Amino acid sequence: MIVGERKPLSEIREMLKGYKKVLVLGCRTCVAVCMAGGDKEVELLGSQLRIASKKDGDELEIVEDSVERQCDPEYIEPLKEKVEQCDAVLSMACGCGVQFMAERYVDTPVLPAINTNFIGVTESTGVWTERCAQCGNCVLHLTGGICPIARCSKSLLNGPCGGSHDGKCEIDPGVPCGWQLIYDRMAKLGLLEKLEEVIPPKDWTTSRDGGPRKIVREDVKV
Amino acid sequence: MSSKAASGNGDAKSAGKVGAIMVIGGGIGGMQASLDLANAGFKVYLVDKSSSIGGRMAQLDKTFPTNDCSMCTISPKLIEVDKHLNIDLVTYAEVEAIEGDVGNFTVRVRCKAKSVDYSRCTGCGLCQEKCPTKVDSEFEAAIGKRKAIYVPYPQAVPNKPVIDREHCLKFTKGKCGVCAKKCPTGAINYDDTDKVVEFNVGAIILAPGYDTVDARLKPEYGFGRYKNVITSLQYERLLSASGPTQGHIKRPSDGAVPHRIAWIQCVGSRDALCGNEYCSSVCCMYATKEAIMTAEHEKEAKCTIFFNDIRAFGKGFERYYIGAEKESGVRYIRGIVSTVREMQKTKNLLLKYVSDDGEIKEEEFDMVVLSVGLTPSKGTKELAKVAAIELDSHGYAATSTFQPNESSRPGVFVCGAFLAPMDIPETVMTASSAAAASAELVSSERGALAAHKEYPAEREIAEEEPRVGVFVCRCGTNIGRIVDVPKVVEYAKMLPHVKFATESLFTCSTDSTRGIADAIKEHNLNRVVVAACTPATHEPLFQETLREAGLNKFLFEMANIRNQCSWVHEDAALATAKSIDLVRMAVYRALQLEPIRQLESPVTQKALVIGGGLSGMTAALSLARQGFESYLVEKGDKLGGYLNRLHYTLEGDDVPKQVRELVDEVKKEQLIKVFANAEVTEFGGHIGNFHAAIKSNGKTEKIDIGAVIVATGAQEYQPTEYLYSKSPNVLTQLELEERIAKDPATLKNAKTIVMIQCVGSRDEEHVYCSRVCCGQAVKNALKLKELNPAMKIYVLHRDIRTYAAKELAYKKAREKGVLFLRYDTEHKPEVVQTNGKLSVRAQDVSIGAMLDIKPDMVVLSTGIVPHATNPELSSLLKVSLDRDGFYLEAHLKLRPLDFSSDGIFLCGLAHSPKYIEESIAQARGAASRAADVLSKQSLTVGGIVSVVEAEKCVACLTCVRVCPYGVPEFKEEEGVAYIEPAACHGCGICAAVCPNKAIQVRHYKDKQIIAKCEALYETAKT
Secondary structure, three states, X not given: OEXXXXXXXXXXXXXXXXXXXXXXXXXXXXXXXXXXXXXXXXXXXXXXXXXXXXXXXXXXXXXXXXXXXXXXXXXXHXXXXXXXXXXXXXXXXXXXXHHHHHHHOOOOOEEEOEEEEEEEEEEEOOEEEEEEOOOOOOOHHHOOOOOHHHHOOOOOOOOXXXXXXXXEEOOEEEEEOHHHHHHHHHHHHOOHHHXXXXXXXXXXXXXXXXXXXOOOOOOOOO | OHHHHHHHHHOOOOOOXXXXXXXXXXOHHHHHHHHHHHHOOOEEEEXXXXXXXXXXXXXXXXXXXXXXXXXXXXXXXXHHHHHOOOEEEEEOEEEEEEEEEOOEEEEEEEEOOOOEOOOOOOOXXXXXXXXXXXXXXXXXXXXXXXXXXXXXXXXXXOOOXXXXXXXXXHHHOOOOOHHXXXXXOOOEOOOOOOEEEEEEEOXXXXXXXXXEOOHHHOHHHOEOOEOOEEEHHHHHHHHOOOOOOOOOOOOOOOOOOOOEEEEEEEEOOOEXXXXXXXXXXOXXXXXXXXXXXXXXXXXXXXXXXXXXXXXXXXXXXXXXXXXXXXXXXOEEEEOOEEEEEEOOOOOOEEEEEEOOOOOEEEEEEOEEEEEEOEEEOOOHHHHHXXXXXXXXXXXXXXXXXXXXXXXXXXXXXXXXXXXXOOOHHHHHHHHHHHHHHHHHHOHHHOOOOOOOOOOOOOOOOOOOOOOEEEEEEOOOOOOOOOOOHHHHHHHHHHOOOEEEEEEEOOOOOHHHHHHHHHHHHXXXXXXXXXXXXXXXXXXHHHHHHHHHOOOOOOOEEEEEOHHHHHOOOOOHHHHHHHHXXXXXXXXXXXXXXXXXXXXXXXXXXXXXXXXXXXXHHHHHHHHHHOOOXXXXXXXXXXXXXXXXXXXXXXXXXXXXXXXHHHHHHHHHOOOEEEEOOEEEEEEEEEOOEEEEEEEEOOEEEEEEEOEEEEOOOEEEOOOOOOOEOOEOOEEEHHHHHHHHXXXXXXXXXXXXXXXXXXXOOOOOOOOOOOOOHHHHHHXXXXXXXXXXXXXXXXXXXXXXXXXXXXXXXXXXXXXXXXEEEEOOHHHOOXXXXXXXXXXXXXXXXXXXXXXXXXXXXXXXXXXXXXXXXXXXXXXHHOOOEOOOOOEOOOEOOOXXXXXXXXXXXXXXXXXXXXXXXXXXXXXXXXXXXXXHHHOOXXXXXXXXXXXXXXXXXXXXXXXXXXXXXXXXXEEOOOOEEEOOOOOOOOOOHHHHHOOOOOEEEOOOOHHHHHHHXXXXXXXXXX
C-alpha cells in the first residue's frame, strides 16, 4: 500500500492562512490503513485546527468528511456541494488523491495534509517500511524476493558495495544491507550460484526516467 | 485422592447433602474460594473474625514480581464478594462448633456484638470522625491510629463500622456516646449483644491465613526497644499511599527520610531458637519488593538486604531479583546480622555481621526492617480444635502430598497460608482447589440454595423523548457540608429533559432507592442520574434499582460529587459550582445513553483438558466429580506424564502407586473420554462455546466444549554440560532416582557422589529457577544416605531453595552429613574424566577454598524447560507465553489459573515448574475455575463490548493486532473485522486505535463521551 505521514500542524496552518472555511477530506484506503488520513485522523486534525485557530484568534471553519478513495472519480463526485461551500480542500489522501481532487475541482485550491512516503508494508502496528520503488521492471525472481532497487540504498544490481558492514548499510546502522538480505535468503534457498549470473544494466525508462507513466488496457477499457 | 473420591461421587446416598459451603477466613484465599463456589451455583457463608474481609493482602503496598498495587487489585474482588447474591458475609464472628458429618454439617457461629445496626448504617463515617478515642490500628500494623468505632480501612467490605468495646468510653467508663448522637440514621446500638447463629452447610473451607512472627523473639535486633527498627509489615504501611505517612518513607524516631535502610532476612524463619524451623517462603521476595519500591520512592536511598539464601523460586522471581540488584541498585549481602545496636544521639543503627569472606563487619544504617516470618494466625489452634482437624508440629494444617487441600476431617478443606507459608497466587490456587474439592462433595445440590432474581420486563423507550431524573446525595455530611445540595438540585431541574430532581441524605439507603424506583414510575423517567459517590462501588446498586423499576440498566449515569469534589475541595462555593458542572455533564451523557440488550449465549457443559499428566488427570477427575464431562487429550500413548518418572517424594509417598490409582480412576470414570497419541489440530470459538478437532491415532474427531484446561506439562532440561552423555557416571537427578528405586544395589558401594545444582536453571538461557531441583537433590541425598550412611555426598549449589517445610529436610540432610557447598557463576564446577575416572574441581565460596573431589558419580540437578509444543499450541488457542516460554496467566497475582482469553485455564508445569502437591492444587483449582463456566446453562453476553461498523471497516487488521485478549478476527467472507460479543472484554483499545472509526464501545460511544465534554465547556446557567 501507499504509506504516508501527516505533515506537522505548523506547516498545515501556514498553508491554510487566509482561508475561512476548509474541507478536511480523508481517504479510507491506503492512508487509513497506515493511520495517516482515515476518519480518525480527519477528526483529530479537524479538532487540532479548530483549537489552533481559536487559540490564535483567527476565523477558521472546518468541515470534515472522508471518501472511500480519492483516486476514483465516482467517489469524489458527490463532494461537489461541500467543496463549493469551502475556500479550500485539505486532502488527507496520498499525492494521487490530492491531484485528482484538484483536477476535478478546478476552482478550489486543494492542499496536501500528508507527505506521501513510499510503497510499503505494515511490519507491525505503527511500523511501516518500504519495499517497492516502482521501477516498472521487476527483478525479484533473481534476488530471492528481496528488491535490490528499494532495499539497497544505492539500488545496486550485482552485490553490495564497500559500505556493507556486519550486515548493515553504511547510511545508518539501523538499516540492513539489502544485498546482505539477498545473499542470506539465496543461501537459505540453496540458490547462491544464481547470484553469480551478472544482471545487466537496467533500462530505467520503465521507471521515472521515462517520464510520467501510463497504462492503457484495451481489453478492459470502456 | 481415590479414597476421597468415593465420598464425592461413590456413596451417592446424597440425601441430606446441603448445597451450601462455609468459608472461614475472608482474606484473598477465602474470597477466591467463595467467589468460585458462589459463581458455580452454591450458597456461601463467608465468616471472618474481623469486622471486614480482605485480610493481609489489603495491608500490603505493592505485590511482587509485577509491582501491582495490592489494594487496586484486591479492591474489585472485595466489591464482587460484597455484591454477590449468593455470598453472605458473616463478619466479626467466630466459629464455636462444627457438628455433623461430611455433606451435612451444622456450624455454630458467634456473631460478636457490632454495636451498629447494619440495616440502618449507611457507612457515612461520621461516627468514626467524631469518636474521641484513638487506639493503635491493627490494619496499620500499629504505626497508625484508629478510633474506638471504626472501619479498618477506607475500601473495607462491609464498609460499616463496629465498636471496639475494649476501648470505647461508653463501655469502659459509661460516658461519651458521641457516635450515637452524631449518627444520622440512629444505627448505633450500645445494647447490642452477641448472637449465636447456626448454619447448615455441606462442606467447610478453612482459610484463616497467617500472622507475622513476633519480632521481639529476636531481642538482639532490638524491635520494641529501638524506634527505627520496624517489621516488614509496618514498612508496607509506610510505603502505602493510604498508610499513616501517605506513602512517604519516614523513620519513626524523628520523621526524617532514611537513606540507608537494611533488611534482615529470616527473622523467625529457619530458626529453631524461635520455634520456626521452616522457611517462610515469601520474605526474600517481599524484602526485594520493598527495596525496589524504596528505590523508586527515594532516589537517594541505599537498600541493603542481609540474607542466608535468596529464595526467588516462583514464576518471574529470578528476573525480579536480578532487576533489583542491577537496575534498582539493591545490595544483597550474604550473611546474617548478629546484633543491632542503637546509636544514642542519632538513633541510627549499627549492624554487626559476618561477611561472605568471613570478616566481622559493622555498618551504620538509618533504619532497619526485620523481614518477619509467617506463622499460622492467632486462634488457629482453637479453630482446629473446633473443627476437629489435625495440625502439624508447627501448627499448620496436616495434609498430604496427593490430597493437598484435605484436612484430617472429611468435608473440611484447607487453603492458603494455613497449609504452609505461601504467596498470593498460591493462596488463590489452593483456594480454588479447596472450592473444587467442596463442590465435588455437594455437586448434586448445585443450585439448590442459590438465589435467583426475577426482574420485570424492560420498558421499550426507543420512541420516547428523554425524560431524566436527577438524584443528588448528601452522603450524610460527606457531600452536604461542602456542596450546596439544594442549589445543585434546583440547577438540575433547569437542565433540558430533566423531569424530576431531588436530594436525599443517603441515596444508596433502601428508602432512597425505593424512592428512585417510585419516581421512575411516577414521572415516566427513562434516564437516571445519581450525583453521589463513585460508580466503582455504587453503580451496580443503582442499576439494580433501574432493573427493578423496568428500565434497562444502561440508562444510568453517575456524577461523582463526593470523591472527586466534596472530599477534595474546601471552598464551598467553588465545590458547588463544580458539582453543578459534574451534574450537567452527567445529564448530557444520559441524554445520549441507549438501552443495551444483553443476550444469553448457551454453554456447552463439557471441557477439553489438554495433557494427560498429573495435572490433566486431576483436573478431569475433579470436573467429573462435579458432574461435568471432559475430553482428556494425551500426546503420548500412556497417561501420567512427568510423574511416571518420579518414584518417591520428600514426604515419603509411593509415587508409582499413586499414579496407578490415578490412571485407573481416570479410565473407570465414564465422564472422561481419553484420547491417547492425540493432539488438538483445530480450535475456535469463545467462552462457553468452543469447538476443536482432536487427531488421535490417525482419526480426527470434532468436539464442542465450553471450557478448556491447558495441562500440557513441561520437559526435563537435556544437559550438554558437565560431561553428561559422555560419561556413564554423569546422571540427572531423575536418572539417579530411577536407579535408587529400581537398582539400589549398584549405588550402595559408591563412596562419593557430587550433585550439581542449577543445571539449565538461572543461567542466560533460562532466566528462572526451576523450583524443585533443590528439594529433589535433598530428597535423593537423603535416600542415598539411607542406603549407605558412610557415603560422602557433596551438593554444589548457588542458593538452597528448600522453602516452607522442605527446609526441615534440608536441615536433616545436613545433620546426616550431606555437604552443601556454594559456588558462584564465575566459578562453576568443572567435571573432567581421565581414564574413566571422574574428578570435580569446585570452589566453595564461603570458605574460599578450591576442592578437588574424585566422585564415583556426578548427578546433575537439571531444570525444567517449557514443553516443545508450547509455541504451536499457544498460537492455536490464541493464548500467550511468558518470556521463558511457559504459558502466561491472566494476572500473576490474582488470576494464576486463568488465561486472559475467557474460558481457557492453565495448571501444572505448563504454568511453571512446581512440586506434585502444587500441581494437584493448581489442577483442581483450574477445574474449579472451569466449573464456573460449565455450571451455567448460558452466559449473559454483549453488554459493554466493542462493535464493528462493517461499512466503515477498512480491514487494516489493527484491532486484530492490538487486542490483548485476541478477540477481533478478520471475516474472509465479509472482508471486515468481527468482534465476538461473548469474548470481548470491553476495554476499548480497538475503538481507540481504529484508524477509520469503525469500532465503538457500547455505552462509551464517541457521542456519549463528547456530549459530556461539550457539556463541561457550556457555562452553567445559574
